[in-house]
Amino acid sequence: MKHLALMGTLLWMCGAGSAWAQAETQEPFQEGVHYVRIDQAPAPRDIVEVTEVFSYRCSHCNTFEPYMQAWNARKPAGVELTRIPVVFGRRDWELYARAYVTASVMGIAEQTHVPMMDAIWKERRDMRSMEALADFYAGFGVTREQFLATAESFAVDAQMRREQRQVQIYGVTGTPTLIVNGQFRVAGNQAVPSYDDMLRVVDYLVARELAALESTPAADS
Structure with missing residues (x-):
């Protein structure tokens, strides 16, 4: 009986040890749950790019903007924030998307981004042309x-x-959506219920991509 009890204890300890090891190595976020891997992802670059897919006509994007600004201020070195204004076949969204792209081509997109959000959602300016x-x-x-x-x-x-x-390649169906390095899509869902959660997932993916960059041998000159 003592032998059986000892064997049972050892088996329990092995099982518990396996569970503990699994818990320690388990990733905090899972593909297909907290983020989606994108098919046809472009080749990786020498920096990590985070792209915000948004619209000036999206009230959720306006609410998200302070979170995005705070994240942009604290993002690590080697990470670049870009934006794509989405259309989704809507005429008013197309107008504002064209305005953002025009500002981008003219080199004033960054300085006008927050003022434009404020003009629409705080000042309620009528700008429909x-x-x-x-x-x-x-x-x-x-x-x-x-x-x-x-x-x-x-x-x-x-x-x-x-x-x-x-946007179609990325599989974006709503805004705001964040794309990490053209390879992963992060958007709100039941597993990612808040904007803070979205950015935590992004931070996790960014850290992974930065680590992958550091482990990649430099190309021969």
């Missing part, structure tokens, strides 16, 4: 005429088409 949007952007170092001309340019058209194709 490109002319009205040009009046807004004219306060940031470009003329109304320059903005309107750029909005109809080949460069803006090409970037709009390229980015909307990218």
Whole structure:
């Protein structure tokens, strides 16, 4: 009986030890639950890119913006934040997406991003035409005429088409959505119920991608 009891204790200890080891090695976030791996992901770059897919007409994106700004201020070295304004086939979203891309082509997207959100959601400015949007952007170092001309340019058209194709590849169906290195999609769901949770998942994926970059041998010069 003592022998059987000892064997039972040893088996329990082995089982418990296995469970403890599994708990220690288990990743905090799981693919398919907290994030989605993207098919047709582009080749990795020498930095880690986090892309926010958003719309100025999305109230959730407006609520998320302070979280995104705080994250951008604390993001680690070697990480770049980019944005894609999504259209989803909606005319008003297309107008504001074109305005953002125009600002990007003109080099004023970063300085005008938060002011544009505030103009729409805090000041409730009526800007439902490109002319009205040009009046807004004219306060940031470009003329109304320059903005309107750029909005109809080949460069803006090409970037709009390229980015909307990218949104389809990423499988984005709602906003805000975050893409890590073109390979992982993070959006709110039952397992990721808050904006803080979204950014925790992003931090986890960013850390993984940074570690992968550090472990990749440098290309021969």
